[in-house]
Amino acid sequence: MNPYLIQGPALISFSGGRTSAYMLYQILRAHGGKLPDDVIVAFANTGKEREETLRFVYECSMRWNVKVHWIEWRKGKPGFEEVGFNSASRNGEPFDALIAWKQRLPNSFERWCTEFLKVKPMFALVKAVLGLVPGEFSETIGLRADEGLRIFRGMDAAQQHGRRVAYPLSKAKVLKRDVMAFWLGDNTDPHNLTSPLPQGFDLGLRDYEGNCDYCFQKGKGIRKRLIRERKTNPLWWYKHEIAREGWFDKRDTMAELIEQVRQNPSFFDEDEDMEYDVECGSHCAPEITA
Numbered sequence: 186m187n188p189y190l191i192q193g194p195a196l197i198s199f200s201g202g203r204t205s206a207y208m209l210y211q212i213l214r215a216h217g218g219k220l221p222d223d224v225i226v227a228f229a230n231t232g233k234e235r236e237e238t239l240r241f242v243y244e245c246s247m248r249w250n251v252k253v254h255w256i257e258w259r260k261g262k263p264g265f266e267e268v269g270f271n272s273a274s275r276n277g278e279p280f281d282a283l284i285a286w287k288q289r290l291p292n293s294f295e296r297w298c299t300e301f302l303k304v305k306p307m308f309a310l311v312k313a314v315l316g317l318v319p320g321e322f323s324e325t326i327g328l329r330a331d332e333g334l335r336i337f338r339g340m341d342a343a344q345q346h347g348r349r350v351a352y353p354l355s356k357a358k359v360l361k362r363d364v365m366a367f368w369l370g371d372n373t374d375p376h377n378l379t380s381p382l383p384q385g386f387d388l389g390l391r392d393y394e395g396n397c398d399y400c401f402q403k404g405k406g407i408r409k410r411l412i413r414e415r416k417t418n419p420l421w422w423y424k425h426e427i428a429r430e431g432w433f434d435k436r437d438t439m440a441e442l443i444e445q446v447r448q449n450p451s452f453f454d455e456d457e458d459m460e461y462d463v464e465c466g467s468h469c470a471p472e473i474t475a
Contacts, residue, residue: 201396
């Protein structure tokens, strides 16, 4: 059976990265270009996504003629607001509001930012549109066959909380190289294209740049590289750590990283073991945090 033939009701989690976009394309193709009425595609915007990510989500929707629900977390009922490319937050506003409400910062030990900014709004959307709660619909998640540990963790978490999850890319044995070839073809650097793009467009980000600009799940070396390249400003993270007298990453506060880069502006650290091609989505938050 074609793993991309999605049996509704279902939620397709679109993180805004290449892998989940590849999955969406294959699902659309399997359904003849039109999704069933009870299959919803959602992109949850935190306000800290890169501008390239927002453009990519918009372009996928327009080119493939598929409805993508752009949503952002809001306190209170229904738990989200539907926005669009033009009205989507770009300065961390939903994240700001969540931190103000929680009165503390998320961190590598309490990753509730994904739970509140991504997972809960998507579940609230399904409740609003289809009248269903988790366990009554399938969560279709873009994890590849070479992301086995995340898949096992996701399946275990889903079982614990009575949720239903599907990983069509894993069933189709899709690897990272397959996804990259689909988008980049013979190109090796999305910033310096040497041949036409197979799909005519791409995310335009290197792996280490990710979707959420300075996500604390990225390794120290990667975040310092981003600071050096000056393509995105780290001050949002710095100001929150100062204001809360806290940290997103206990090992390396943003102030420390900025200072290290200032002292060694041309020194590039080796990337740490921590994986950096994670596409923030429902698979990133196995723990439910109230």
